Amino acid sequence: MADEVILLDFWASMFGIRVRIALAEKGIKYEYKEQDLFNKSPLLLQMNPVHKKIPVLIHNGKSVCESSIIVQYIDEVWKDKAPLLPYDPYQRAQARFWADFIDKKMYDTSRKTWATKGEEQEAAKKEFIEVLKTLGGELGDKPFFGGDNFGYVDLCLIPYYCWFYSYETFGKFSVEAECPKFIAWVTRCLQRETVAKALPDEKKVFEFVSVLREKIRVE
C-alpha cells in the first residue's frame, strides 16, 4: 500500500522547514498544504487539537505534531535511508541535547531582535549572539554538528538562517561580523540541495516580518 504523507505547514516557519528538509533527505513524496495561521483550517484544528499549530505531519491519516518529534518519527519510519540521528546512543543523546538547546534558546531570543525596541532589543541581540557563539563552540572544527555528515542538529538549526536577514536588518547587527565560523557552517548546509530548496527567500521573509511588526506595533 502506498504511503500517504501530508504536511500542514506555513511557508516561513522555521519549524516547518525542518520537516521539509527531513522529508527531502529521505526522498519521501508528500502533499504540502499551506496553512493560513490567522484563519486556521478545520483540518489543522482536527489534526492538532492540543496546540493548533504547524507543522503537522499526517501519515496514513495519523497526525504527528511538534517539529522535533516529527523529524525523529520520519527518521524512525524511513530508517533505511539518510539517517538523521546518530546510531550511537551517547551521540544521539548529544544530538537531542543540542536540538533541545536550539528549541529553548533560538526562538524567543531571535524574535525579540525584531519584535522589540530600545533596551529590550539590545539585550536580545546580545543574548542571540551568545547563543550562536555557544552553538559555534559545540560545532568546533567539525563541518557539521553531526560530524562529517549533515544531521539532526544541523537540520534543526539551519531553517533559522532565512530569518537572519530580518534579525540583522531590524536589529542592526551582522551575524557574520560576530560569528564568522557560524556563517561558514551555513554555507556548507546551503550547498545541500535539500536545504537550499527548503529555505524560502530571505527577502520574502523580511517582507513578512515587516507586516508582523506592523501588526504588533513595534515602532
Place this chain on the structure above:
Amino acid sequence: MAEEVKLLKTWSSPFGLRAFWILKLKGVQFDFIDEDLSNKSPLLLQSNPVYKKVPVLIHNGKPISESLVILEYVDETWKQNPLLPEDPYERARARFWAKFGEDKVLVSIWNAFIKQGKEQEEAIGLAIETLKFLEEELKGKRFFGGEKIGLADLALGWLANLIGVFEEVIGVKLIEKERFPLLSAWMQEFAEAPVIKESWPPHEKLVTKFRAIREPYVAAAAQPK
C-alpha cells in the same frame, strides 16, 4: 569493563527524580550525589557547562544533561523494561505528551503557584485547561504509557506528589477528583507503583521549601504599586 553510572541530582528536584526512577526501574546499578545548588560541585559545573543544572547522568565518565534526554538515553542503553514502545507512531505520541508536560503543564502549574491575585486566578484557569488535555489522554488507559509506566508517565510523574505540595502552599485545589477523575486515579496509581513509592522526597520538607520559594512573589505582589 565495569559500568560506572553516576547521577547528579538534588533531594527535591522533580527532574532529577525522573532520572532516578528510570535507573531504578531498569535495575541499573548507580551512585547518586545530591548537589547543593548554592554551592555547585566542580563535577557538576564541568559535566553540564551549558546550563550548570541537575540532573546530569555520567556514564563511564561521559555526561548527559536534560532529564528527558537522559530518559531516552537510559532507555536506549539498558534495554530491559523498555519505556518507549517499538512502534514509531506510539513513540511519537509518548514524546508528544512528555513535551506537553514540560512546555505546558509545568509552566501553567508553576504560574498558578507563584502568581498572586487576579493573575493567579487567570493562571489557575489556564492550568485547568491544560490539565483537561491530560484527562482526555488517559481515557481507556491505566498509565499514559498504556498498561505500564512509560516515558510520558515519568515525565509527568512530578504531578503525583508536587501538586499536593503546591495546593497546600497556595490553599487552592488544582486537581479536583470530580473534575479530573482519571488524572486523580493515575496520580494515585503512579505514586504507589513499585520503585516510585519508595522515592518520594519528604512531604513536609517540600512544603517548607516551596513555601520559601513562593515568599518573594507574595512579598512583591504586596508592595504598593
